Every structure is written in C-alpha cells, then in structure tokens.
Amino acid sequence: MFITQVDKLTKALIDRKIITVDNRETVNYGLSTGVELILNLITTLTIGFVLNMLLESIVFVLSFAYIRVYAGGYHLKKALNCYLASNGIVVLVLLTVKMTPKEYMVSISFILLAISIPIILKFAPMGTTNKSLSNYEKEYFQKKVMSYMIIELIIIFILLLLDIGILVLLMSLGIFISSLLITVSVYKQEIIFDT
Amino acid sequence: MKKIKKLNLINILGKCIVSFALIVTTLSVNTACVFIAHQSKLPESAKELQKF
Numbered sequence: 001m002f003i004t005q006v007d008k009l010t011k012a013l014i015d016r017k018i019i020t021v022d023n024r025e026t027v028n029y030g031l032s033t034g035v036e037l038i039l040n041l042i043t044t045l046t047i048g049f050v051l052n053m054l055l056e057s058i059v060f061v062l063s064f065a066y067i068r069v070y071a072g073g074y075h076l077k078k079a080l081n082c083y084l085a086s087n088g089i090v091v092l093v094l095l096t097v098k099m100t101p102k103e104y105m106v107s108i109s110f111i112l113l114a115i116s117i118p119i120i121l122k123f124a125p126m127g128t129t130n131k132s133l134s135n136y137e138k139e140y141f142q143k144k145v146m147s148y149m150i151i152e153l154i155i156i157f158i159l160l161l162l163d164i165g166i167l168v169l170l171m172s173l174g175i176f177i178s179s180l181l182i183t184v185s186v187y188k189q190e191i192i193f194d195t
Numbered sequence: 196m197k198k199i200k201k202l203n204l205i206n207i208l209g210k211c212i213v214s215f216a217l218i219v220t221t222l223s224v225n226t227a228c229v230f231i232a233h234q235s236k237l238p239e240s241a242k243e244l245q246k247f
Contacts, residue, residue, distance in 0.1 A: 012209075013209050013213060023213075025240050026216070026238055026240050029216075029223070030219040033219050033220070036229075040231045041231065061231065064231075069227060069228065071227060079232075082233040083232075086231050124227075127227070130234045130236045133227060141227045
C-alpha cells in the first residue's frame with residue numbers, strides 16, 4: 001500500500017549507511033508489511049472501540065491469528081482490498097456476536113467448530129501465490145497448527161466451564177474464519193507446490 | 196554539537212526502523228502467512244531469516 005514511501009525510506013537508510021543494498025528488499029518487505037499490520041490492527045481496535053466491543057475484538061483477532069499464521073489460506077491480490085476485507089470481516093463478526101442471543105452462543109459455537117476443525121486438519125497449511133510452502137515447511141506448519149488448535153480448544157473448554165459463552169463464540173468464529181479462508185484457497189486452487 | 200546530536204538521533208531512529216522491519220520479516224518467514232495484512236511476495240534474501 002505504501003510502496004513509494006517505503007522505497008524512499010529504504011533509500012534514505014542506504015544513503016546513511018544504516019543498511020546495505022543487499023538488505024534493501026528484506027527491509028522493504030518488513031516495512032511495508034509492518035505498516036499494513038499496524039494499520040490493520042489499529043483499525044480493528046477502533047472498530048471494537050466504536051462498537052463498544054474492544055475486548056471482544058482483541059479476543060477474535062488473537063484466536064483468528066493464532067491459527068491463521070500457521071494454517072495460511074486465501075489472500076486478496078491488492079493490499080487495499082485485503083485491508084477492507086479484513087476489517088469488513090471484523091465488523092461482521094462483532095455485529096454477529098452482538099446480535100446472537102446468549103442462549104444460542106454455545107450451540108452455534110459447536111456447529112462452527114464441527115465445520116471448521118475437519119477443514120483445517122485436512123487442508124492446512126496452505127501456501128499462496130506470493131508465499132509458496134516447501135514440503136518441509138508444510139510438515140512443520142502442520143504440527144504447529146495441530147498444537148495451536150489443541151491449545152485453543154482447551155481454552156474454549158475452560159471458557160465453557162466458566163460459562164462465558166460470548167468468548168466461546170468469538171474464538172469459534174476466529175477458527176471458523178480461518179477455515180473459511182482455507183476453503184476459498186482450496187476452491188481457487190491457489191496451492192503452489194514448491195520443491 | 197547540536198548537528199552531531201541530531202545526526203545521532205536520526206541514526207538511532209533509522210536503526211529502530213530497520214529492527215522493526217527485520218522483526219516483521221522474520222515473523223513472516225517463519226509463519227505460513229501474514230494473518231491480517233496483505234501477503235506480498237517474499238524476497239529470496241529474506242529466507243536467511245528462517246529459524247527452522
């Protein structure tokens with residue numbers, strides 16, 4: 001999204017001899033991705049604050065990110081579209097949680113988990129056109145996804161015992177959205193087999 | 196003296212920016228995808244940062 005500005009900044013860093021020309025691409029990548037990440041997180045927290053659901057937005061993003069970083073899945077081609085879609089999903093999730101009657105939260109969560117867990121176990125991790133995964137990476141990320149999924153399910157179980165249905169639903173939605181993006185990726189045949 | 200202090204400050208700020216960029220790239224190299232941001236093409240040079 002900020003390619004020109006990031007390019008100028010990297011050039012200035014090279015001129016000041018803070019980085020070498022060899023590191024240019026790595027720093028460029030880190031800066032542009034980092035700025036987008038921060039912008040996305042700030043927007044997500046703002047949405048949560050505006051909807052008076054700040055804690056809920058944090059719980060959703062954490063539970064989603066926890067699986068998504070190792071499971072991978074669909075990414076939009078343009079940064080702006082990715083930004084709009086990510087925050088659109090956050091709005092949708094928060095509004096869904098807000099409008100769901102408390103007595104249905106746990107049963108809806110079970111349905112979401114019953115749909116998403118098999119998808120994640122079968123297809124994760126998924127590479128994209130911009131980041132393909134080698135067989136070794138796939139094996140490594142698969143183990144990570146499994147362990148992270150077990151951790152999330154244990155947390156969900158504890159929240160169930162504590163009768164905090166809203167957090168159970170948010171975490172289930174985080175896992176469900178991850179599985180949904182994997183499904184889109186499978187559908188779009190975005191799998192790139194490296195090696 | 197003031198000019199030297201200003202240059203030092205710029206250099207420190209520059210190093211902070213580079214550290215931030217390297218942390219983000221390292222995280223990106225060691226995960227399957229950037230969870231909530233656009234996944235741009237990972238440069239070949241970044242693969243040196245892979246930890247596994």
